[in-house]
Amino acid sequence: MSNALLKTKLYIPKPRSGFIQRSKLLELLDEGLQSGKPFSLIAAPAGYGKTTLVSNWFEQLDCNQAWISLDEQDNDPVKFFSYLIAALQKVDINMGQEAARMLSGSGMLPIQAIVFTLLNEILTISKRFILVLDDFHMIKNKSILQAVQTLLDHHPPCLHLVMITREDPALSLPRLRVRNQMTEIRMDDLRFDLAETGNFFSTSASIKLKDEEIAALEARTEGWIAGLQLAALSIKGWAPEQVSEFIKSFSGNHRYIIDYLMEEVIERTDPEMRVFLTRTAVVDRFNAELGDTLTDQCNASEIINQLEQANLFLIPLDNECRWYRYHHLFAEFLRTELPKSERIAIQQRAAHWFTNNGFPEEGIKYALAARAYDFAGDVLKTLATRVFQRGEVVTLLDWLNLLPDEFVDTNSEIASYKAWSLFLLGKSEEAANFLQRTEQILLLNNDPLAEGRLLALRGWIANYREDPQTKEIALMAIEKLGDQDPFFREIALMSLGHAQRKSDPMPESTVTLYMVYDTARNAGHMFTCLAALLDITMNLVIQGGRRESIELCNQALNQYVDSQGKPLPMAKLLYIPLGILQYEGNNLEEARYSLEQGIRASQSVGLNRILGGDAEQTLALVYYASGDIPKAWDLLQKAKANTDSKAFPIIWDRFKAFEVHLMLKKGDLAGAMAWAQSSNLNPEDNITSFKEIPYMVIARTLYRAGQYEKAWEILNNIRQFDQERGRYGRLVYVNIVSSLVLQAMGHQQEALESMKEALNFAAAEGYVRPFLSEGSEVKELLLAVESVRPEFITSLLGHFTHQSEKLRTPLTSSTSSLRDSQMIETLSLRELEVLSLLATGLSNEEIGVKLFISLGTVKWHVKNIFGKLGVASRTQAVAHAQQLGLLKDLF
């Protein structure tokens, strides 16, 4: 749990002694809970006993309970969720662990992802529990309201939510009402009736009143409990005549009840007590030590005792009698008793006390209220980096917005935080404008760290805008920041890495991103760490560092796990590069699993667009290669439809190109040509990393159409681009297609050279699929160069024999016989391994021992093998496999 959380906010209030039992209302709450309603709403103005009712209910209930007393500061989603998770963990320590890890250092993470993670964790709880959100009217933040709505919509059966509020929350309550899913207790239900009023005076307040006096008080207060309590305080200890006189004058005048009674009550206190009340009412919570500080006295504990005995609206906030606050209504009145100048002096004292006693956030709050900007600014500087890391950017910006412009403009460090907060909250235009203004301030102040932070931000914005100066700016930021500020250093390095990816050889970007990874790992910044790993592994996919990348993905998936050992949602994004690499190694089933997982994870964390559609495109290829063409097509159509072609034109173009790639595979040459001619891709244009795939599709189309020279020209451009940028993973594809084109042009020797180059690299890094996916002509070329990498080629040819992918292009239809493979489904590598061991006569148990897998798994594989080969016994399977040539590449 973050140490910035206040325990007092999670305290379950205890009903005070002498509380009037409100059996009807308690029954109503009980009924709702018993009948399985997910929600109770208690909505009424201040002073109607809402909190008391629920805390009384809690005392009688035998089930797990959690409570959050909300305040204005909880409008920061990260704060709200931190408290929510902390409250849930009081019920079950295991709940919310995954969500909490997502929350830490995730300023840019969408809340919805955290809600769903949390929901899933709540669903694992079997024992019912109640969660109270007290003072929910404080919450105005839309994403929090939406999150609570989601929680209500999915209402996990183990959770009963109670909301205590002064106004109806902006949630879709009618829906819950109609479905009879909520218990509702409102002002009219909460008013004391005549009997309760009488009961209150005789037992709780121990005041004897005549029936007509009780009736008069009930009528005048309309059963408002705060009014009745104040009336009781006013008349306590008076003689009966005085009491009747008081009730008469009270009933007969028009003054607002609280205004009238509060004065009576305050007048009855002695001067010392009055000073204590008015000064401690300035703060939202106080303890004896703070009380002494604010009153220049040393008798606060004593006064607190007296207040408790006198029943003066003092509410304890913990079990240890350390922290207290006043009832909101009472506090509001007390505050007007204090002249403004005095209030500011008290706020200043409070600011220092809170800061010096380990509550700097409250320190800032009172410093800002007292307009002690220098002090607020100083405390803010000590907190800023931590607040950024926790992702509480809303809180930070709230503070910064309360500082006057003149102050921010003359303080470069504060200015740099403001610019970043604006940017992180999606106000990038405002941030950019702010940056421009702050540049002048920087010239006046010699503050390299602040300058570094602002440059890091400029670099990040420049990168978004595809500004060619990104790299330069990022480098300057890194230089200014030095080793002083790891958080912003990571950010600056990250934008450098992204810029290098566009302009430099890939390895340079990868080296930079490794630096981000190391810095973040040492600093414990999990979010940045995983973001860097994702970038590194995706870079390696392009660079052809297949084995290194697989290793990294597997490591991270094993390392960043929740309590049950499952990868964290952010870590699951690594399934995307892993799936692409598995596809390239022709492990189709594994690739399918990984990519489906990765796509789901990217949707849940809202990052689906950032990865440029690589995951969907590869998954479509996996479906295609597994023979499920409609599914491949469907997936691409959906991905394309979900991509806004105006906002993400490059990604949309890539999806379109991929669609054509599949059309071509299916043999629709005319359709592919039509696209190639209408697309705005011009062979004379510069190749870019995003356009490489569309250009490859054009090259393949031209090849199929017999326009070899044109295809060759484009391939050469791509080859040059890939060679310059160290994109060796891509070069494998380029070399294979080039080999086909050269062969068709009659340049046999060069065709073989190109194939050899592809083979040498592919053999070292384990590429299989690029050879299979370009069609059966590749097989003939492979046979011609068999001596280069005999073992590797043998295994490739084996894959060719049983691959199910069928090319129906006009060119291949007459030449190939292997299209008519007798295999319906491809065997996975694991299945081939099992099959080869079957052929040696080993038993299932022996195979299990040999492959380090369980007997059950062996049986499962054997069953799948039988199914795919269409056989019923081991002997049949081996015989059939030999017929198909499946066993030769394994011996």
Added chain:
Amino acid sequence: MEYYEIIIQGHIDQRREDWFAGLKITQLPEGKSLLAGEVADQSALHGILNRIRDMGLQLLSVKRKN
């Protein structure tokens, strides 16, 4: 700046003007009070309405004057 008139139930002391962003408090017959004055913007208006809610006051009407 816009001029608003808000009527609430019950007489309140003029010392409470601070609560309502400086709106002038006038006591009306039949036990009502009028809060009137310039309000900076809609946020400020909602701040005042929230305050009325928080004080447990009964809101009778809100009018904008041209």
